[in-house]
Amino acid sequence: MRKFKIPNMGALLAFEAAARHESFTHAAKELFLTESAISRQIATLESNLGVRLFVRAKQRVVLTRAGRIYGTQVRRSLEQLDRDTLSIIAHGSGGGYLELAVLPTFASQWLIPRIGDFYACAPDVRVNMGVRTDAFSFAESHFEAAIHYGKPTWPGTTADYLFGEEVVPVCKASLLERPIGHVHELLAYPLLHSTTRPDDWTRWFASLGVEDASTMHGMRYELHTMAISAAAAGLGVALVPKFLVSGQLEQFGLIVPFEASIKADSAYYLVYPTELSHGKPLEKFREWLLKQASEYTADDDCKPARS
Structure with a gap:
């Protein structure tokens, strides 16, 4: 009382x-x-x-x-x-709202272009989106689920795998003095980094047998879209998720200077508190999202390798 x-x-x-x-x-x-x-x-x-x-x-x-x-x-x-x-x-009409925490670039480039299909399948459910780039306490927020990039190690939650991520280097063609014949030649150009993934370039070079402290040098941007814009402005070479630029290189005015698409250790997950897993809006969104992710990876696997 x-x-x-x-x-x-x-x-x-x-x-x-x-x-x-x-x-x-x-x-x-x-x-x-x-x-x-x-x-x-x-x-x-x-x-x-x-x-x-x-x-x-x-x-x-x-x-x-x-x-x-x-x-x-x-x-x-x-x-x-x-x-x-x-x-x-909304619950009274059999639908509802889902409060979803998203990664800004993932949401704007992958999720939002597809969300119209979800509304067509579930017209009584609406998804409210807010930005969170790190793990947080669901108990201390209004969010009911989150799109997470990393490992499925979020305490007290269930994590559904969506898809992995390949990263590729991109830059403006005019930035290059000559075609890149060996990966180490990229170190002659400014590297553009993501502040949320500061060691991506180092790991990418290491996977190709190049160990060099200069892989940590260069300008940093909080969002991948910023890094892509910087690359398009001729400021350097950005290492970005393949799905962000796939099929849009010409639109961005970019090229892939060295063909080496590396699979990242982390992946995208739909994460939600285990006790909320049976809410109707979340159930409908989860079913739709997993189907979209499966179709996306199947489609990507069927694309021919670029020569």
Whole structure:
């Protein structure tokens, strides 16, 4: 049983809007209330909490430190309530929403171009996507599943294998002084790195028998799409997942300077807390995603090798 009274929703909505704008006037306009009504709600909230949330300075209000912290917490709680409400409304129609954490480049280049097919197969389910590049605690987030690149070692979860990844070097043709005859010749050009996979170049060269400290040198980019853009701008040679550029080299204005497609140790997985594995939106999305991944790898295996 609760030992304190939770502030009413009207007071929380008034406070969140006022905190976001740091203005009672703007909060009143947003909520279609009078400024005095906003002021009364916040005064009551401060009295109940026993904490000053705002200080009044001439014609404006400024959040206190406590107010700023509480504003962030209340905003997060209201957003979660919005998501929960939408989810239960959709649940009533037999569908629902799936909160999915994605890798930005994977989502934009592989998942989103295919997601229309999922909506055609499951018109009552919608997928909300947010970016996460590292493992996180599902218990401390609103996400129900994640697309993960790495190893299937996420504690407390089930991981479904999607597909592995081949990486290939790409660059602008005009960057090269002459055709690359041996892999070590690439070291004469700037190497473009991914900050999330800082040792990719070193491992790629090592797999081809080249051990050199200079494989760690070069500019770094957080997203593969950035590295691809940098390569297209003639800034160097990028090592990127093959699926990101397959069939689009001409569109990007890029070439593969040395034909050596290396299979990475890690892979893409659909990861979700084991206890959530039977939720209808997740079940439908999982079934569709595994089918898409299987078709993608089968199609890729059937493509003829490039000479």
